[in-house]
Amino acid sequence: MHHMNLDVNGMSYPITADASRNLLSVLRNEVGLTGTKEGCDDCECGACMVLLDGQPVNSCSYLAAQAEGRAVTTIEGLADGDDLHPLQAKMLELGGVQCGFCTPGMIMSAKALLDRNPEPSEEEIRIGLSGNLCRCTGYAKILAAVGEAAVEIR
Amino acid sequence: MAITDTPRFVRADGPDKVTGSGRYVADLTLTGMLTAKLRYAGIAHARIIKIDVSAAKAIPGVFSVLTADDVPDLRYSPVVPDRHLFAKDTVRFEGEVIAAVAAINAEVAQQAADAVVFEYEELPIVADLEAALAPGAPLVHEDWESYDVTGDTPRDRNVATFSSITKGTKEGVDAALAAADIVVKQRYVADGSHAAPIEPRGVVAQWEGNKVTIWTSTQVPFDARNGVCETLQMPSNRVRIIVPHLGGGFGGKCGFHFEAHIAALAKASKRPVKLVFSREEEFLAPDRRRESMIIDLETGLNADGTIAARRGWVAVENGAYTADSAFFPQLAAMHVAGPYKIPFVHIDSSLVYTNHQPSGSVRAPTAPQGCWACETHTDELAKAVGMDSVAFRKLNAIDTGDEGVVGQVYGEIGLQQCLDTATEMAGYGQDLPDDEAIGVALGWWPSFPGASGAFVRLDADGAGQIVTGAQECGTGAVMTLRQLAADELGMDPEDFEIIYQDTGVAPYDTGATGSQTLLNNGRAVVAASEQIAEQLKDHAANMLEAAAGDIVLANGTAHVAGSPDKSVSIAELAEVAAGGQMLIGKGSPVPPEYPEIPGMNCVGDQGVAAWAAPQFSCHAVRVRLDRDTGVARVLAIACAHDSGTIINEIAAHGQVEGGVLMGIGQALTEGTVYGEDGRQQNPALLEYKLQTFADAPPISTAFIQIATAEAGPRGAKGLAEAPNVPTAAAISNALAKIVGQPIRQLPMTAERVWEATLSIADDSGETA
Ligand code: FES
Ligand code: FES
Numbered sequence: 045m046h047h048m049n050l051d052v053n054g055m056s057y058p059i060t061a062d063a064s065r066n067l068l069s070v071l072r073n074e075v076g077l078t079g080t081k082e083g084c085d086d087c088e089c090g091a092c093m094v095l096l097d098g099q100p101v102n103s104c105s106y107l108a109a110q111a112e113g114r115a116v117t118t119i120e121g122l123a124d125g126d127d128l129h130p131l132q133a134k135m136l137e138l139g140g141v142q143c144g145f146c147t148p149g150m151i152m153s154a155k156a157l158l159d160r161n162p163e164p165s166e167e168e169i170r171i172g173l174s175g176n177l178c179r180c181t182g183y184a185k186i187l188a189a190v191g192e193a194a195v196e197i198r
Numbered sequence: 199m200a201i202t203d204t205p206r207f208v209r210a211d212g213p214d215k216v217t218g219s220g221r222y223v224a225d226l227t228l229t230g231m232l233t234a235k236l237r238y239a240g241i242a243h244a245r246i247i248k249i250d251v252s253a254a255k256a257i258p259g260v261f262s263v264l265t266a267d268d269v270p271d272l273r274y275s276p277v278v279p280d281r282h283l284f285a286k287d288t289v290r291f292e293g294e295v296i297a298a299v300a301a302i303n304a305e306v307a308q309q310a311a312d313a314v315v316f317e318y319e320e321l322p323i324v325a326d327l328e329a330a331l332a333p334g335a336p337l338v339h340e341d342w343e344s345y346d347v348t349g350d351t352p353r354d355r356n357v358a359t360f361s362s363i364t365k366g367t368k369e370g371v372d373a374a375l376a377a378a379d380i381v382v383k384q385r386y387v388a389d390g391s392h393a394a395p396i397e398p399r400g401v402v403a404q405w406e407g408n409k410v411t412i413w414t415s416t417q418v419p420f421d422a423r424n425g426v427c428e429t430l431q432m433p434s435n436r437v438r439i440i441v442p443h444l445g446g447g448f449g450g451k452c453g454f455h456f457e458a459h460i461a462a463l464a465k466a467s468k469r470p471v472k473l474v475f476s477r478e479e480e481f482l483a484p485d486r487r488r489e490s491m492i493i494d495l496e497t498g499l500n501a502d503g504t505i506a507a508r509r510g511w512v513a514v515e516n517g518a519y520t521a522d523s524a525f526f527p528q529l530a531a532m533h534v535a536g537p538y539k540i541p542f543v544h545i546d547s548s549l550v551y552t553n554h555q556p557s558g559s560v561r562a563p564t565a566p567q568g569c570w571a572c573e574t575h576t577d578e579l580a581k582a583v584g585m586d587s588v589a590f591r592k593l594n595a596i597d598t599g600d601e602g603v604v605g606q607v608y609g610e611i612g613l614q615q616c617l618d619t620a621t622e623m624a625g626y627g628q629d630l631p632d633d634e635a636i637g638v639a640l641g642w643w644p645s646f647p648g649a650s651g652a653f654v655r656l657d658a659d660g661a662g663q664i665v666t667g668a669q670e671c672g673t674g675a676v677m678t679l680r681q682l683a684a685d686e687l688g689m690d691p692e693d694f695e696i697i698y699q700d701t702g703v704a705p706y707d708t709g710a711t712g713s714q715t716l717l718n719n720g721r722a723v724v725a726a727s728e729q730i731a732e733q734l735k736d737h738a739a740n741m742l743e744a745a746a747g748d749i750v751l752a753n754g755t756a757h758v759a760g761s762p763d764k765s766v767s768i769a770e771l772a773e774v775a776a777g778g779q780m781l782i783g784k785g786s787p788v789p790p791e792y793p794e795i796p797g798m799n800c801v802g803d804q805g806v807a808a809w810a811a812p813q814f815s816c817h818a819v820r821v822r823l824d825r826d827t828g829v830a831r832v833l834a835i836a837c838a839h840d841s842g843t844i845i846n847e848i849a850a851h852g853q854v855e856g857g858v859l860m861g862i863g864q865a866l867t868e869g870t871v872y873g874e875d876g877r878q879q880n881p882a883l884l885e886y887k888l889q890t891f892a893d894a895p896p897i898s899t900a901f902i903q904i905a906t907a908e909a910g911p912r913g914a915k916g917l918a919e920a921p922n923v924p925t926a927a928a929i930s931n932a933l934a935k936i937v938g939q940p941i942r943q944l945p946m947t948a949e950r951v952w953e954a955t956l957s958i959a960d961d962s963g964e965t966a
Binding site: 078083091132136139141142143145148151170181 | 214215218398857883884
């Protein structure tokens with residue numbers, strides 16, 4: 045068993061878990077934040093995307109222990125109290141959400157994209173989010189939402 | 199921006215989903231909960247010699263290990279009851295459950311599942327559809343004759359059900375084909391594919407006394423409940439199914455799957471038990487794969503380009519067991535016949551057992567494959583008679599008042615407008631580089647009227663609740679119910695909360711299947727709201743000293759027609775009503791009638807020859823082909839849909855866009871690959887390729903809105919499945935134009951396209 049302090053959404057969590065546990069499972073079961081989803085456990089779907097010091101990672105394929113000392117941001121850490129992040133608000137407003145299972149991972153990837161490229165072209169959004177599978181939307185409305193959110197954030 | 203300040207959005211479940219606070223089955227934890235693992239056969243066809251669970255049971259931390267011996271000994275399934283909860287005597291596909299384990303944690307549960315001793319004797323594998331139909335083929339179900347089948351479908355050996363559709367007579371078709379000026383005959387072969395929702399399914403079961411509550415990721419809560427009741431022999435009021443948020447289904451989560459296994463484990467363990475599938479299990483175990491098909495079509499043309507007759511033969515893969523697939527042969531027959539004016543039609547269609555994963559309702563079952571064959575064939579017909587493929591469709595496709603392929607005469611329909619609109623949007627006819635082409639396809643799909651119920655109530659503060667049996671799988675159909683109630687009551691959609699996906703509180707609904715939610719439950723919500731509207735008007739008439747018939751409900755108030763300031767708020771009326779006869783409406787309207795076709799001549803009729811409120815579509819897709827690699831890229835797609843009145847524009851566009859992308863996947867990359875051993879070789883997202891953000895083309899959509907009679911509220915028809923129907927077909931026709939001949943295999947993978955390109959090059963080499 046491994047003792048670690050995980051910094052998740054600005055709060056410090058003392059955790060005891062097997063050293064082989066992935067970050068996704070520790071976030072969901074020990075930290076108690078289930079917004080981050082598991083779609084494949086194989087780095088193929090992006091549903092488990094979180095930010096580590098601002099960088100997007102598939103948390104299913106990342107050891108929790110390696111996240112120690114780094115700032116983890118999950119979907120639960122995005123809104124400012126009741127105020128939604130523009131990405132969340134635009135996803136709602138423009139219909140980028142259907143079943144919602146890909147949504148947390150998609151939004152986290154989009155956040156990372158906009159943080160490093162505040163004015164992405166359509167093509168850059170498509171490429172930037174190509175690690176996040178969505179089976180429901182055909183991506184069209186997500187594309188629109190990310191585009192509009194980028195404008196709003198600037 | 200606060201959630202409450204967000205500009206109007208209709209999705210009531212949206213805030214949960216964008217903030218991560220929404221719960222899906224995998225997110226639930228109950229005190230004392232155990233983890234379940236299923237032990238699968240791992241072999242396609244075998245006689246069971248021994249299943250020994252004693253070693254598994256002895257592992258510390260294991261609470262229960264169940265097999266066929268531990269549950270009621272009965273066969274279930276709708277129409278053809280041919281399966282057990284746990285394999286009994288024979289294993290018929292690799293994902294068949296032979297044992298289920300509940301243990302203290304996932305590791306111990308897996309260890310115990312692996313420790314189940316399974317001895318078997320291999321049986322010959324039935325994999326190929328034609329081989330399965332050959333006389334003397336090994337049987338998937340040795341005792342098929344003893345099954346207690348509902349209805350009178352012809353059955354024979356590996357044929358689970360059989361249907362035909364006929365217009366005229368079989369002999370008439372033969373004669374018309376013999377007399378035709380041109381006859382085109384071809385075979386089209388489609389591989390199976392998967393629904394592949396991003397949420398792998400989960401089930402949690404908990405007993406309290408003799409009642410069980412099951413949280414499950416199903417699209418059809420009432421079906422799931424009925425399955426538990428049937429297999430565990432319980433009355434319906436002791437089984438409660440609750441669906442938290444559902445992470446997509448696409449038909450893959452229709453039917454009854456693993457709820458009874460987990461309920462039985464929870465009972466035996468005296469603990470709540472949870473099962474969550476891995477992605478691999480999601481590929482291998484559910485009885486809901488999209489069916490593979492072989493389609494032979496032979497069509498006779500007159501010299502003027504009109505279609506004289508069509509004969510067809512269809513084999514639809516059933517897989518090892520008959521889930522909800524009994525009606526697929528007839529549905530497939532309708533799709534290969536197509537939305538055309540054809541005087542003589544005969545299609546024979548069989549549902550064929552194999553030792554593969556069972557087929558079931560994946561988004562518009564049989565339609566994308568059937569449409570792909572029919573529409574690829576249609577372009578071949580146009581070419582044979584020397585006509586442009588769009589002009590050929592203009593000439594032959596049905597329009598308002600025309601008679602279709604089983605003799606049904608259609609009311610007002612928008613198929614011809616769909617054709618005009620989509621081809622215009624796509625710029626059909628423009629000059630394109632020689633590695634590009636625009637392919638066009640028509641599609642159709644029935645609506646499914648059925649029983650459905652809802653309650654609507656306004657409480658003392660005027661806040662509304664819709665309590666509905668309907669199931670939301672992401673489409674937004676349930677979310678749209680708020681709009682209907684609000685419209686009836688002159689209120690705002692956001693004045694209503696929706697209580698849904700709980701069989702313990704809501705009346706019956708078929709579930710998120712057959713694109714029927716708005717069609718049927720929409721009518722129920724309108725009916726329930728109408729009752730409340732009457733009550734509100736009576737109260738308002740009293741208070742405003744007017745006749746109830748003169749009261750108008752609008753903008754959250756009741757006012758006298760013509761005098762908007764003579765008004766009272768609905769909240770005030772609700773407060774008054776709460777002290778006496780409360781505002782509770784119940785809706786369960788009589789469903790629209792299915793059309794009758796006089797003299798219909800179909801064998802093994804499964805009720806899908808005559809279509810209620812049929813939906814029509816045309817997709818026109820621009821494709822570029824890299825001839826060196828066979829890689830096709832969809833550059834743009836224009837879609838026109840007649841789904842009747844559109845009630846929620848955003849959700850409707852979302853359905854088309856999602857359906858199209860699924861169609862592109864099915865056209866180009868998605869296909870189940872089987873090994874010689876009858877096992878899937880690509881049960882992972884790395885090998886089974888869904889379309890990504892980078893692959894997705896711009897999709898433009900137009901709705902041909904015809905308020906349809908005998909349909910849903912305001913003349914709406916279904917929509918969720920229809921967009922999945924013609925996409926692969928349109929891509930096929932674009933590829934055929936570029937390559938010079940159709941790729942008559944689905945998916946049209948880069949390898950298959952490349953081979954076709956080579957064979958054309960070879961042919962032209964010979965003639966030159
Ligand atoms: S769950 Fe991590 S990428 Fe799919
Ligand atoms: S919204 Fe369902 S997977 Fe994206």
